[in-house]
Amino acid sequence: MDQIEIFKALSNKTRLQILNWLKNPELHFAEEHRNGAGVCVGMIQEKAGLTQSTVSEYLTILKKAGLIEATRIGQWTYYKRNDEAFAALSKMIESEI
Numbered sequence: 001m002d003q004i005e006i007f008k009a010l011s012n013k014t015r016l017q018i019l020n021w022l023k024n025p026e027l028h029f030a031e032e033h034r035n036g037a038g039v040c041v042g043m044i045q046e047k048a049g050l051t052q053s054t055v056s057e058y059l060t061i062l063k064k065a066g067l068i069e070a071t072r073i074g075q076w077t078y079y080k081r082n083d084e085a086f087a088a089l090s091k092m093i094e095s096e097i
Contacts, residue, residue, distance in 0.1 A: 001066065001088055009065035014048055015058050019067060021047065022081045037071035038080030 009015055021028040025039050028047065045055040059079055062068045066085045071078045 001085070001092060003092070005065040006067065006089060009061050009067055012058070012061075014050065015062055018044060018048065018055075018058060018062065019081060022068065022079060025080070035073075035078065037073060038069070038078035041077045041079060044079065 010019075021044070022039060029039050029043050041055070041059065042052075044059070045052050048055050048058075050058075059068065059070070063070055063079075067082055068079050069082050071080075
């Protein structure tokens with residue numbers, strides 16, 4: 001767990017919103033854009049109201065930090081939170097910071 005990458009990823013309001021949306025996707029996204037693999041990237045982009053390239057960059061940063069996971073199904077990529085990473089982050093903050 002790279003602390004610097006994680007805290008960099010968390011230092012942006014929109015990236016924090018994306019993580020919040022992915023925590024409870026059933027509250028934030030229509031059912032046809034969700035499945036067990038996560039939420040369709042297009043719906044994240046639409047909800048964020050940003051360009052596709054900006055949202056893709058944000059998702060790449062979150063994925064690199066290990067905070068989300070991506071699954072490709074056909075032409076679509078789905079994203080979901082990595083709950084194990086959040087549990088490890090909580091333990092790290094509690095014990096080291």
